Amino acid sequence: MTIKDINNKIISDARIQAEKIIAQAEDNANNITKKGKKKADNIKNKILYKNNQEASLKKSKILTEAKLEAKKTILLEKQKIIEDVFGKALESILKLSDKDYHYFIKKLILDNIEIGDETIFIGSSDQRKISESFIEDINKELK
Template sequence: MNAEQVVKKILSEAHEQAEAIAQDAQQKRQRQTQQLDEELSAYRAETERLANAAAEDRRSRMLAAARMENARAFLAAKADLLDEVFGKAQERVVKLPDEQYRNVMIRLMQKAVETGDEEVIVGKNERRIDDGFIKQVNRSLGAGFKGNLRLSDQRADIRGGFILARGKVRMNAGVEVLVERLREALETELAARLFG
């Protein structure tokens, strides 16, 4: 083989090798591109899934917050309505006709008296519980009670009712306190009836 043929053969083999290397590189690039496309597609799907999950989580949190706010507003409205109901109850007791009011107060005082020697403190504007009323209560006290209730010169900041005082011990039977005790006893039942 002459030199020219040897050179041609070397060039031909080099060309074939270059073609094989180029083909191999092309196949490798296609495989890598396909793998990258698959990874990118999986990344996009995962990103979309995470975005949807985050949106759903945010939506759920917003709904929960809205429900809590509605529940808070409902409870506040309920409390306002109950306040109004019990406020009107206080007002009705204070505005009872004199005879009814005195009858209610006599029964309350008879139950509240411990010794019959207490001092009766009334509200600043109380006109229906007076000395005559106290004498009537003293006469109505049963056996075992002294019948020495007396009206105090001291006045309390109550709308109606009275406070019995014996030494440092005081028993508040003011209308506000009585209605509040009634509220504690009836609030659950009343709320069930009103909002059932």
């Protein structure tokens, strides 16, 4: 073999070796890229999962707060209605004639007596309307 042939052989072997090195480097680069993409996808999925969990918790919290606020509003409205009804009932009771008032109070007392030795407390505004004879009438009916 001549020097030129040896030289050509060395150059040819070097090219083959260089092509192998380049192919191996490209494979390594592709593998690194794939691993990087896979790692990035894993990180992205973890972030998305975490954000979805947080969003779900926030949504649940907002819904719970809204439901509680709605219940609170309903309770306040019910309380207003009850206060209004009691106010109107009291107003109606106060407008009763003495005869109707005595009948109402007497029925109220008799319907709510359980054993017969209850104590009845009379408010200062009712003391003018309820006399000793009225109490005695009730006591007679209990016997």
